[in-house]
Amino acid sequence: MTELLNDVHSLLKEKNFFKVKNILKAENPADLAALFEELFYNNFDEQKEFMMLFRLLPKDSAAETFAYMNTDMRRHLIDMFTDKELREILDELYIDDTVDMIEELPANVVARILKNSTTGERKAINEILHYPRDSAGSIMTIEYVSLHKDMTVSEAFEKIRKVGVNKETIYTCYVTENRRLIGIVTVKDLFMADEDAKIFDIMETNIISVDTHEDKEIVANMFAKYDFLALPVVDRDNRLVGIVTFDDAMEVIEEENTEDVTKMAAIAPNEESYFRTGIFKHVGSRVIWLLIFMISAFITQRQLTHYEDMLVVVPTLVALMPMITDTGGNCGSQSSTMIIRGLALGEIRFSDFFKLVFKEFRIAIMVSAVLAVVAGVVTYLLYGHDILVSTVIMLAIICTVIMAKLIGAALPMLAKRIGLDPALMASPLITTIVDCCSIFLYFTIASYILKI
Amino acid sequence: MTELLNDVHSLLKEKNFFKVKNILKAENPADLAALFEELFYNNFDEQKEFMMLFRLLPKDSAAETFAYMNTDMRRHLIDMFTDKELREILDELYIDDTVDMIEELPANVVARILKNSTTGERKAINEILHYPRDSAGSIMTIEYVSLHKDMTVSEAFEKIRKVGVNKETIYTCYVTENRRLIGIVTVKDLFMADEDAKIFDIMETNIISVDTHEDKEIVANMFAKYDFLALPVVDRDNRLVGIVTFDDAMEVIEEENTEDVTKMAAIAPNEESYFRTGIFKHVGSRVIWLLIFMISAFITQRQLTHYEDMLVVVPTLVALMPMITDTGGNCGSQSSTMIIRGLALGEIRFSDFFKLVFKEFRIAIMVSAVLAVVAGVVTYLLYGHDILVSTVIMLAIICTVIMAKLIGAALPMLAKRIGLDPALMASPLITTIVDCCSIFLYFTIASYILKI
Numbered sequence: 001m002t003e004l005l006n007d008v009h010s011l012l013k014e015k016n017f018f019k020v021k022n023i024l025k026a027e028n029p030a031d032l033a034a035l036f037e038e039l040f041y042n043n044f045d046e047q048k049e050f051m052m053l054f055r056l057l058p059k060d061s062a063a064e065t066f067a068y069m070n071t072d073m074r075r076h077l078i079d080m081f082t083d084k085e086l087r088e089i090l091d092e093l094y095i096d097d098t099v100d101m102i103e104e105l106p107a108n109v110v111a112r113i114l115k116n117s118t119t120g121e122r123k124a125i126n127e128i129l130h131y132p133r134d135s136a137g138s139i140m141t142i143e144y145v146s147l148h149k150d151m152t153v154s155e156a157f158e159k160i161r162k163v164g165v166n167k168e169t170i171y172t173c174y175v176t177e178n179r180r181l182i183g184i185v186t187v188k189d190l191f192m193a194d195e196d197a198k199i200f201d202i203m204e205t206n207i208i209s210v211d212t213h214e215d216k217e218i219v220a221n222m223f224a225k226y227d228f229l230a231l232p233v234v235d236r237d238n239r240l241v242g243i244v245t246f247d248d249a250m251e252v253i254e255e256e257n258t259e260d261v262t263k264m265a266a267i268a269p270n271e272e273s274y275f276r277t278g279i280f281k282h283v284g285s286r287v288i289w290l291l292i293f294m295i296s297a298f299i300t301q302r303q304l305t306h307y308e309d310m311l312v313v314v315p316t317l318v319a320l321m322p323m324i325t326d327t328g329g330n331c332g333s334q335s336s337t338m339i340i341r342g343l344a345l346g347e348i349r350f351s352d353f354f355k356l357v358f359k360e361f362r363i364a365i366m367v368s369a370v371l372a373v374v375a376g377v378v379t380y381l382l383y384g385h386d387i388l389v390s391t392v393i394m395l396a397i398i399c400t401v402i403m404a405k406l407i408g409a410a411l412p413m414l415a416k417r418i419g420l421d422p423a424l425m426a427s428p429l430i431t432t433i434v435d436c437c438s439i440f441l442y443f444t445i446a447s448y449i450l451k452i
Numbered sequence: 453m454t455e456l457l458n459d460v461h462s463l464l465k466e467k468n469f470f471k472v473k474n475i476l477k478a479e480n481p482a483d484l485a486a487l488f489e490e491l492f493y494n495n496f497d498e499q500k501e502f503m504m505l506f507r508l509l510p511k512d513s514a515a516e517t518f519a520y521m522n523t524d525m526r527r528h529l530i531d532m533f534t535d536k537e538l539r540e541i542l543d544e545l546y547i548d549d550t551v552d553m554i555e556e557l558p559a560n561v562v563a564r565i566l567k568n569s570t571t572g573e574r575k576a577i578n579e580i581l582h583y584p585r586d587s588a589g590s591i592m593t594i595e596y597v598s599l600h601k602d603m604t605v606s607e608a609f610e611k612i613r614k615v616g617v618n619k620e621t622i623y624t625c626y627v628t629e630n631r632r633l634i635g636i637v638t639v640k641d642l643f644m645a646d647e648d649a650k651i652f653d654i655m656e657t658n659i660i661s662v663d664t665h666e667d668k669e670i671v672a673n674m675f676a677k678y679d680f681l682a683l684p685v686v687d688r689d690n691r692l693v694g695i696v697t698f699d700d701a702m703e704v705i706e707e708e709n710t711e712d713v714t715k716m717a718a719i720a721p722n723e724e725s726y727f728r729t730g731i732f733k734h735v736g737s738r739v740i741w742l743l744i745f746m747i748s749a750f751i752t753q754r755q756l757t758h759y760e761d762m763l764v765v766v767p768t769l770v771a772l773m774p775m776i777t778d779t780g781g782n783c784g785s786q787s788s789t790m791i792i793r794g795l796a797l798g799e800i801r802f803s804d805f806f807k808l809v810f811k812e813f814r815i816a817i818m819v820s821a822v823l824a825v826v827a828g829v830v831t832y833l834l835y836g837h838d839i840l841v842s843t844v845i846m847l848a849i850i851c852t853v854i855m856a857k858l859i860g861a862a863l864p865m866l867a868k869r870i871g872l873d874p875a876l877m878a879s880p881l882i883t884t885i886v887d888c889c890s891i892f893l894y895f896t897i898a899s900y901i902l903k904i
Contacts, residue, residue: 265789337717
């Protein structure tokens with residue numbers, strides 16, 4: 001347990017609520033959420049304390065802390081909330097946070113939330129909920145500052161003062177004309193402009209916006225590219241429906257990266273952190289792919305049986321098999337990883353297919369040459385200076401490496417083309433395929449050269 | 453070539469500079485940089501056009517476009533610049549961008565840059581340059597708005613108007629007292645406060661700041677956690693020396709992720725994009741690890757020779773070897789990937805070592821049970837219903853999976869402990885180690901059960 005938790009703990013025991021309040025006031029909501037998380041998971045006996053502590057939070061940071069919590073904790077709190085408390089929290093929450101929460105919660109809890117939110121909120125929530133799961137619409141917020149083109153700068157400041165308090169960002173304002181987005185003004189522009197300059201004259205009209213149905217990963221990459229604070233989300237008629245803020249984008253980037261990395265290790269993605277995920281969930285998300293790959297490895301094995309006689313004659317070949325297959329697997333993984341990452345960052349497009357495969361081909365030739373020479377020499381020294389076996393190894397390495405890199409380059413691109421996640425075409429799958437092919441190559445070459 | 457490039461291209465041929473200017477004016481600097489990149493890499497014959505086009509850029513976006521370019525292009529431009537042009541660009545650039553650039557450029561170019569920057573700039577540049585490569589100090593900017601605690605809100609607004617234009621962010625202002633950071637005020641706070649309220653009364657005093665020497669990855673993760681726009685960087689005496697802005701943090705996150713992903717595939721990290729990297733660089737960054745793993749695979753092979761007699765007697769064992777080693781490799785990679793990602797996101801700490809290893813152990817038992825049953829049955833059906841071979845396979849799978857998951861969990865943690873990058877303990881290395889151990893286990897078990 002952290003020091004903070006200990007202090008709070010003992011103070012609560014002493015019923016010194018005043019002191020606790022002051023401690024909590026000094027903490028950042030994100031840290032408070034972490035504190036509650038510890039309490040929630042480590043001291044299950046102290047659920048009362050959990051609720052008591054939450055009620056001691058200052059009004060303003062209570063909602064924010066709530067927004068930083070995970071689903072289990074939120075759900076637990078909502079169950080304990082009175083309707084009044086729930087309403088207070090919902091008033092403070094930004095609509096997009098409310099929606100994130102609702103997407104995770106069971107129907108009966110959702111019903112209670114909707115019951116306790118205003119008609120306006122309810123309308124907004126439903127609007128956002130009806131966008132596809134990974135779309136810009138699903139991560140946007142509708143709480144932005146909109147200005148009129150004929151306002152003066154000082155009028156704009158007035159409006160920001162009036163409506164700003166419960167907007168997620170006030171630093172980028174949107175100029176709309178009958179709901180269509182016609183311009184963008186940043187608070188910085190306003191500061192730099194003359195008090196009674198017209199918004200129309202200072203607004204930026206070359207607007208970069210995203211469609212409500214745009215993939216959220218693409219939206220996030222746009223933030224990385226343009227360094228925006230917020231990005232307007234428009235419908236098909238260019239009507240402004242909401243904005244995505246940089247913090248949502250950053251979250252998406254981290255999520256997508258985690259998802260890719262885990263998928264590349266043949267693990268079904270899962271949004272919770274490692275320790276928050278139960279053992280059975282871990283098993284479930286790992287065992288499926290393991291089974292698939294294991295079964296397919298039996299195919300590799302079927303091949304080998306064709307060469308059983310050869311194995312008996314030259315056991316050395318068998319001894320060297322892992323070296324060949326591993327090298328092939330590693331080469332393939334390298335290529336696929338480069339391509340998968342390039343696709344994720346938008347640096348590589350399917351239209352580059354041949355350019356890319358050709359590049360990998362040239363790389364493969366050089367890499368294989370280096371590896372072949374080393375492998376050949378080592379084999380020669382270790383195996384009674386048998387030049388034939390060395391030759392087999394060298395040729396096998398060259399063919400395997402080239403084959404592996406081409407497969408590793410092609411598969412992610414093709415996956416992308418047919419709408420699969422390229423991240424699936426990573427190490428484990430590549431290894432299985434490459435193993436199968438490399439063993440085939442290996443023994444075919446051997447049977448020719450060793451005349452078996 | 454993109455449409456945009458085509459248009460510009462033909463317009464330049466027609467010497468219709470006015471039209472070109474208007475087109476360029478309408479584009480976002482990030483997109484302009486992309487345009488120049490295409491021109492730079494695809495039409496090497498048209499270097500004159502490249503420079504001509506750059507000179508047609510509107511003053512304000514020229515510097516920003518320059519900031520979005522990569523080192524080669526910047527260097528090319530600087531070589532063509534007159535001292536006057538260079539000075540104009542440097543005036544517009546934020547100090548942190550200038551420093552990023554300088555870190556990549558050769559000494560003689562750097563000398564020319566320093567010669568053409570003001571004494572103040574020079575001092576700032578050198579200050580930032582002297583921080584360790586991946587520290588907060590190295591990515592911070594010194595251009596922030598600082599306020600005095602006794603100012604009124606309206607005085608603060610005045611100051612922001614006066615100094616704001618060339619600050620990277622004006623939305624978070626820093627209250628300092630003889631250079632020590634005593635408070636933070638956001639422009640939103642200022643808007644919500646009364647015109648003649650004192651800064652001292654509205655400033656946030658629970659400040660979250662980072663040390664100049666803090667690792668930039670940790671700084672970036674703080675942005676992801678707290679949703680900050682900017683984070684103050686202080687020295688050991690809590691004196692404010694600069695700020696890191698969210699766009700720098702986002703860049704760091706993307707860089708670190710790419711670095712991890714590539715390292716996990718045994719590729720030496722490289723900051724350029726796939727197509728911008730030359731073939732030899734690609735070869736260089738891949739072949740080293742491949743060699744290391746290939747050589748170490750010879751160890752695996754040495755082991756196998758001990759079992760040659762067994763191979764001859766039961767070739768089936770050989771045929772099933774790849775299935776065992778691949779499954780082991782995949783299990784190990786899964787665990788190591790989960791841990792590496794957890795460590796990168798700060799969700800897992802070394803102090804969790806035993807908790808984590810124990811969790812992986814329990815997961816491994818369940819996973820191995822499932823795999824063993826399936827493998828056993830398949831083997832039984834495929835291999836003349838030989839119950840002994842099936843038993844060997846089942847036991848081998850169980851031992852291999854448990855061993856693999858323990859290795860995959862332990863190595864990244866230990867790497868972290870001794871200051872190595874955990875990302876190195878990924879699939880390729882794990883596979884090599886696991887292969888070696890699993891083959892040993894496999895044949896030991898076999899020799900017991902089959903009494904060879």
